[in-house]
Amino acid sequence: MKGLMQDWPLLVPTVLDHACTYHGTREVISRTVEGPIHRYTYIDLNRRSRKIASALQKMGVKPGDILGTMAWNGYRHMEIWYGLMGLGGIVHTLNPRLFADQLIYIINHAEDRYLFLDLTFVPVIEAIQDRLDTIKGFIIMTDDEHMPETTLENVLCYETLIEQGDEDFSWPKLDENTACGLCYTSGTTGNPKGVLYSHRSNVLHAMATNAADALGLKSQDNVMAVVPMFHANAWSLVFSGPMAGANMVMPGALMDGASIYEMLEVGRVSLTAAVPTVWLMLLTYLKETGKKLDFLERVVIGGSACPPSMLEVFEKTYDTQVIHAWGMTEMSPLGSLCTIKGGLENLKVSEKAAIKIKQGRPPYTVEMKITDDDGNELARDGKAFGHLMVRGPGVARSYLKQEDEPILDEDGWFDTGDVSTLDGFGYMQITDRAKDVIKSGGEWISTIELENLAVGHDDVTEAAVIGVAHPKWDERPLLVIVRTEGSSLSGEEIRAYLQGKIAKWWLPDDVVFVEEIPHTATGKIHKLTLREQFKDYTLPNV
Ligand code: AMP
Numbered sequence: 001m002k003g004l005m006q007d008w009p010l011l012v013p014t015v016l017d018h019a020c021t022y023h024g025t026r027e028v029i030s031r032t033v034e035g036p037i038h039r040y041t042y043i044d045l046n047r048r049s050r051k052i053a054s055a056l057q058k059m060g061v062k063p064g065d066i067l068g069t070m071a072w073n074g075y076r077h078m079e080i081w082y083g084l085m086g087l088g089g090i091v092h093t094l095n096p097r098l099f100a101d102q103l104i105y106i107i108n109h110a111e112d113r114y115l116f117l118d119l120t121f122v123p124v125i126e127a128i129q130d131r132l133d134t135i136k137g138f139i140i141m142t143d144d145e146h147m148p149e150t151t152l153e154n155v156l157c158y159e160t161l162i163e164q165g166d167e168d169f170s171w172p173k174l175d176e177n178t179a180c181g182l183c184y185t186s187g188t189t190g191n192p193k194g195v196l197y198s199h200r201s202n203v204l205h206a207m208a209t210n211a212a213d214a215l216g217l218k219s220q221d222n223v224m225a226v227v228p229m230f231h232a233n234a235w236s237l238v239f240s241g242p243m244a245g246a247n248m249v250m251p252g253a254l255m256d257g258a259s260i261y262e263m264l265e266v267g268r269v270s271l272t273a274a275v276p277t278v279w280l281m282l283l284t285y286l287k288e289t290g291k292k293l294d295f296l297e298r299v300v301i302g303g304s305a306c307p308p309s310m311l312e313v314f315e316k317t318y319d320t321q322v323i324h325a326w327g328m329t330e331m332s333p334l335g336s337l338c339t340i341k342g343g344l345e346n347l348k349v350s351e352k353a354a355i356k357i358k359q360g361r362p363p364y365t366v367e368m369k370i371t372d373d374d375g376n377e378l379a380r381d382g383k384a385f386g387h388l389m390v391r392g393p394g395v396a397r398s399y400l401k402q403e404d405e406p407i408l409d410e411d412g413w414f415d416t417g418d419v420s421t422l423d424g425f426g427y428m429q430i431t432d433r434a435k436d437v438i439k440s441g442g443e444w445i446s447t448i449e450l451e452n453l454a455v456g457h458d459d460v461t462e463a464a465v466i467g468v469a470h471p472k473w474d475e476r477p478l479l480v481i482v483r484t485e486g487s488s489l490s491g492e493e494i495r496a497y498l499q500g501k502i503a504k505w506w507l508p509d510d511v512v513f514v515e516e517i518p519h520t521a522t523g524k525i526h527k528l529t530l531r532e533q534f535k536d537y538t539l540p541n542v
Helices: 012-022 042-058 075-087 100-110 119-126 158-163 199-209 232-244 257-266 276-289 308-318 349-356 447-454 491-498 527-533
Strands: 027-031 037-041 066-070 090-093 114-117 137-140 155-157 179-184 194-198 222-225 247-250 271-274 298-301 321-327 334-337 367-371 386-391 414-422 428-433 438-440 443-445 460-470 474-483 510-513
Touching: 012 042, 012 075, 012 199, 012 232, 027 042, 027 075, 027 257, 037 042, 042 075, 042 158, 066 075, 066 100, 066 119, 075 090, 075 179, 075 247, 090 100, 100 179, 100 194, 114 119, 119 137, 137 158, 155 158, 179 199, 179 232, 194 199, 199 232, 199 334, 222 232, 232 247, 232 271, 232 321, 247 257, 257 276, 271 276, 276 298, 276 308, 298 308, 308 321, 308 349, 367 414, 438 460, 438 474, 447 460, 447 474, 447 491, 460 527, 491 510
Parallel strands: 027 247, 066 090, 066 114, 090 179, 114 137, 137 155, 222 247, 222 271, 271 298, 298 321, 474 510
Antiparallel strands: 027 037, 179 194, 321 334, 367 386, 386 414, 414 428, 438 443, 460 474
């Protein structure tokens, strides 16, 4: 027998409707690319989201169409998200830090119809426009006055376009499983893979991660999404903030300590979220200036592991609670958040500190287990570590256009590629990455890609890349080379050789020459041994 309750689809525009109706005067405060700080309310966001949806429809955009955005966190980007998703279209967020070949690949693979661009990114796309196969035009996210000179073809001005839309536009009735967002993983081997979110997965993920024991956002909060909207849905804040009726603060392009501090103060921010690198810059700024965090109650730190020293400074010096979080693009993205749970209040301070540094507990809707290489579940004892497997309505079941290549095991579990422990209280801690990817400033650098390029040089016999600790970027690549006999190749020469073949920030910070690179029994480079060998290595620019 079926229940007799309403079939109310979980759709992204219902979040905006709710925010507008019950929290209409709450604000979205944005630092614009043009310069000034812009403020308006959820009523304005709702009006303009409908207008842009209507304008796009008049332009011929249809449900199911994929449109790309290369934009910072700001009010226009929010309008595009709500407007296009509400229309039944799909927002494909492009990470501007990808290098040209990857961007071209994902834009063509997704078959993006139009690209929305912040002023900052016009030159990035100008350089590759000839290689984009499916793009019909570009919409520059500014007003008439700030429209740039550009070689892009079929260019529209966002503010001119939106004026052609109707603010009474009605959202079409959609099935809740309709696709609405697309984000490519930064593939470490092979091409990036597209994760295709649905209205249902976004809404459920926003609700789940906003539970009181997780993000716990409320209408009194002022929430700043520092984590970019192009980095795994800005960890859902663009949905969970309006859902809760919180003010949203959108910091735009400037991530340095002084600029982030200014937005924390202007927006009287009570909760914010970003990768450790951003917080390192803020903490350095605070130390240098002696300034205090006047309003900040909670800071969410994730994307890579939060160093214990950072947690301590936030909590002890600035009285700001740290919520360590873990997740991945394939998980919408939040998989766990670390808050102290009921029953543990009376633990000793040191015991609590040991828990707080873990990546946390899954919210309801995320299932988690660890397994050995044969798929057997391991003990939840905080000691055994194994493959971290997840399941839930916010977890991908396949990648875009690879539906016939299963990514789940027969019981529906997704292997995260991370290795972790799970303790008896339910807290998960990442102990290692299954892959050897380097995380620099929260972004990935593929060691295999660098190695393949380096060995392309005539004077290189063998090359290996490992991550070396860096105080600002977490990790930076160190290139280890075995030269061909008789060669006097220098570090500068090989770096010059790599320049232009990879994104600038992928360039190894240093190069060392060795007689031999260690190998495993099956002939693979033994990265573990290599890392051990260079564990005390200090990079030259540190
Ligand atoms: P992405 O899909 O780019 O968000 O990257 C996801 C990966 O980042 C995860 O599989 C982890 O390897 C890593 N990661 C994310 N958050 C954390 C964290 N708090 N601690 C350690 N690694 C993390």
